[in-house]
Amino acid sequence: MRLLILGGTEFVGRALAEDALARGWEVTVFHRGRHPAPGGAGVLHGDRTAEGGLAALAHGEWDVVADTWSGAPRAVRDTARLLAGRAGRYAYVSTRSVHGEPVPAGAAEDAPVVESSPDAGDMPYPQAKRGGELAALDAFGDRALLLRAGVVLGPWENVGRLPWWLLRVARGGPVPVPEPRDAGLQYIDVRDLASWSLDAAARGLGGPYNLISRPRHTTMEGLFDACVRVTGSDAEPLWTPPGTFLSAGVEPWTGLPLWLPDGPVREGIYEGNAELAHAAGLRCRPVEETVADTWAWLRSVGGRAPLRDGLPGPGMGEETEARLLAAAGGAAGE
Structure with a gap:
């Protein structure tokens, strides 16, 4: 499996990279270069917020893209659109907070979510993550896997x-x-989040999943x-x-x-x-x-x-x- 991680050097992204490398997957991380990449991963540098910052992703094909972005939704929009024809699935690490804060007790995946837009700039966290979900869905449709994490703990x-x-x-x-x-x-251990997410993407699952114990x-x-x-x-x-x-x-x-x-x-x-x-x-x-x-x-x-x-x-x-x-x-x- 060929995996592209948008990030891949810190916490959730790092856990995804380490797990995929242990599986023998071919892993590429795309990041700004502020932190060292995991050993064994290929590296592409770029800044998603800068003009021309996605140039390093202009070529290449991947089976799975994993995206941990939590800022302006339009960064997810631009990246997902660029990769839609050259990647099999798009796994977007979202949050249960898309249901609005406070999240209703017992909320499942079909509970109401906040209003947002994939074209938005900086927004509050729940709206930003929901906008990222919409961007992934817009570009990948049912090939988008929405990973709605709860509290995440663990190494890194x-x-x-x-x-x-x-x-x-x-x-x-x-x-x-x-x-x-x-x-x-x-909560969820970051490694359990990573392991299930990679398994789910490899199996072709799509749509939203709450990831928490x-x-x-x-x-x-x-x-x-x-x-x-x-x-x-x-x-x-x-x-x-x-x-x-x-x-x-x-x-x-x-x-x-x-x-x-x-x-x-x-x-x-x-x-x-x-x-x-x-x-x-x-x-x-x-x-x-x-x-x-x-x-x-x-x-x-x-x-x-x-x-x-x-x-x-x-x-x-x-x-x-x-x-x-x-x-x-x-x-x-x-």
Whole structure:
């Protein structure tokens, strides 16, 4: 199989490249040259946002194109149109957020989606991804595979969510963690996303698929315990009412990665429907494996997770945590 990855050097694109290379596929990555390409992959350079930036793609044929673009939809439009006659299938990495934020709890692939256009420039994330879907469908029709990912974790993560938890737990000591300890988490390991996506493209599947584990794949306690085990830390969870976090100025999701208090946003992110993909062979590895492999990768890059360009680092600062620990100690003892 000949695979062209538009990107291919970071997180999801990297996982796609590594998986395809392990299969013996012929892999070409098209990127701006800011990050090293995976060993064994052919390299084409270009900038999709620049005039003439697709020149390197003017020739060549591929069985599958994988596209992780999350910016202006017209970049997907231009690339997909250029490749439509020279590629078999177009796998576009989208998001469940195309259903609108907050995503309705239990939303399957046929739930309503936001309005957008393949010709649009910069837009909010849900509309941008939906515009990318429309661009892929416009150029490839039923040869377009729409990969609607949920929360993505695992090695090469350039968002910093799981790395933040690992690094904080590795420092040890009491760690404030929001109750309830059995709060469910639903996500997908980046390697499971990559493996299923390549299998699906090779099988000729098309249309939208939600790519995420089943609800309650793990819990806050399960995630924390896994982080303790793999880091060998003496960290102990200080289970704390959610209101204490909010009173201390901790922003859900950004100030404490992966945490959302009860409500529509949490339900939409952690109670999604992915039965269509599971019926088509999606398998999600246990949290212990995701955490252990992410820790091994994190240590291999010096314990500092690379962040996507322009993305602020997640997690609370030391002063906020100290304030929270003081408040949590009182709340936990009430």
